[in-house]
Amino acid sequence: MAKSKGQPAEPALRRRRSLSDPLAAALLPPPNETLDERESRLKAATDAKMVSDGIDEMIRHERNHRKKNRAEVQVLLLGQSESGKSTCLKQFQLLHTPAAFHAERIAWRAVIYLNLVRSVRRILDALQPEMDTVDEHDEHDDSLETASVIISSNGRPPSAISGTKVPNYEGYRRKLQPLVELEDRLIRLLSSPDEDEATHFGPWESFAAPEPYSPYTNNGQIGRPTPTILIPPTKPSSTPSPLNGHASSTATPSPTGSNGGGKAKEVTVHTSTNWKKAFSLGSRSKSPKSAHSGEIEGWWEDPDDPVHTLHACAPSMQEMWRDQNVRERLREKRIRLEESSGFYLDEIPRITAKKYIPTDADVLKARLKTMGVVEHTFSISSGSNRGVQWKIYDVGGARNQRQAWAPYFEDINAIIFLAPISAFDQVLAEDPHVNRVEDSLQLWQAVVSNKLLAKVNIVLFLNKCDLLQAKLDAGVRLNHHMISYGDRPNDYDSVSKYFRNKFGALHHAVTPNKERELYIHLTAVTDTRRTATIISNVRDIIIKGNLKTMKLV
Ligand SMILES: Nc1nc2c(ncn2[C@@H]2O[C@H](COP(=O)(O)OP(=O)(O)OP(=O)(O)O)[C@@H](O)[C@H]2O)c(=O)[nH]1
Ligand SMILES: [Mg+2]
Secondary structure, three states, X not given: OOEOOOOOOOOHHHHHHHHHOHHHHHHOOOOOOEHHHHHHHHHHHHHHHHHHHHHHHHHHHHHHHHHHOOOEEEEEEEOOOOOOHHHHHHHHHHHHOHHHHHHOOHHHHHHHHHHHHXXXXXXXHHHOHHHHHOOHHHOOXXXXXXXXXXXXXXXXXXXXXXXXXXXXXXXXXXHOOHHHHHHHHHHHHHHXXXXXXXXXXXXXXXXXXXXXXXXXXXXXEEOOOOOOOOOOOOOOOOOOOOOOOOOOXXXXXXXXXXXXXXXXXXXXXXXXXXXXXXXXXXXXXXXXXXXXXXXXXXXXHOOOOOHHHHHHHHHHHHHHHHOHHHHHHHHHOOOOHHHOOOOOHHHHHHHOOXXXXXXXXXXXXXXXXXXXXXXXXXXXXXXXXXXOEEEEEEEOOOHHHHHXXXXXOOOOOEEEEEEEHHHHHEEOOOOOOOEHHHHHHHHHHXXXXXXXXXXXXXXXXXXXXXXXXHHHHOOOOHHHOOHHHOOOOOOHHHHHHHHHHHHHHHHHHHOOOOOOOEEEEEOOOOXXXXXXXXXXXXXXXXXXXXXXXXXXX
């Protein structure tokens, strides 16, 4: 066999490397290789490369296939305002991204303070002597702020039965005056414009009458709407507020007007604002380090921090909340603050302490109305749902927010619908003529009968069962508000069973997909332990339902 001649000399570099690199040395052609040997070596190399490329291609294909079919589950949280959607989302966060949840606890301080200050103002509004003479049309005026404390009156205006005088009213008003300024300041802090995300106050009109939904947003592109309403300002008021004593007449978001022209609306921060930044640890204190070590400077060292005003007003707040005349007056006006969202009046000393850090339970109780859509993504690293990517969407539930729901119907796999059944004796903040459970039923009917959602798994949370139990125990009768309940027993088991059947029957009657199984849970989504168990059941149900749907398609 002829020896190969004139072979290109090996580059010096390759030779040198081959001496130190055993793999390169092994791959080098033998020094006295013949032409035939070289040919068959190269052919073998080409064949090997083809096999290797084939394997690579198979791996790539498999990876793409896996990616395409990667389990991604999109869940939409639906329900009326204050049904517990955002609280439910917080539970998902607490369960799946606890570190992020805990890191944000400090930021919730502002919302908790605001909730407390607003409860105080609601009491002062209710104590105003002039409120005794409001006419019947104003029956629900002081209830517009939040639905939870509006009790349907059954024909009798609260003003007709009020009478208890609170001798200390003027004193409370004077001593709690600093909280007025604080309320405005907290709202401003929460809504302060972020450099990246423009924040602006929506005009009053746009809050009251939202634009009809149009899919053409974002410069004419079809897509999910981008709601723009942020903090609704109060209408300019010429009537003094019980706390500040002077008229608020600017477009600044001052929720302090309480009667006359200025109606206090619930504070809303648009989800696109970076409100958490404003109060996160370190954004305000000079030398942010650890919140737990006493030697380190924290927000309590900052004389401008809201905690100082709250701390100074704490004894007066406490005194007012413990005043039996005040309690009687609230009872007469059917204002049950204990049941309302963001209730912290029973914990004034703890919440107003200088080094107060919100607990998980405090954050779950905090009330901030949602406007826009909040998305939370997580994946589960162990168990049967391993590797599944979850996307949970939390939407605003108030009537003027519901037009933003439909664009999410297309891609979602499951809906968790929350209906707060404790609200059977309450009316909507948006429309005091509508009972809240009636509204939930109507909303439920609209969702479960929707053809676009025919293949979507639906889980129903009959929520706020803790409040339902307390309400029934306190003797509030369901049949006074829902005649159809008749003379059935007014206990928790019977009432919850009644609601379960009512919602279940409605689904059965109107669903476009008779095969769809409905899962109903009695929940109190502020209860972390119980909710964690329910959430993990729901996750399995959704995954199973998803697989079933995928096979059916
Ligand atoms: N006691 C009790 N309070 C609850 C429960 N679920 C929610 N809440 C409280 O009710 C208030 C309203 O809950 P959110 O989760 O903000 O309601 P939402 O459905 O997101 O309301 P919007 O954002 O207006 O649509 C919060 O203060 C919660 O802490 C519950 O099961 N029991
Ligand atoms: Mg919400």
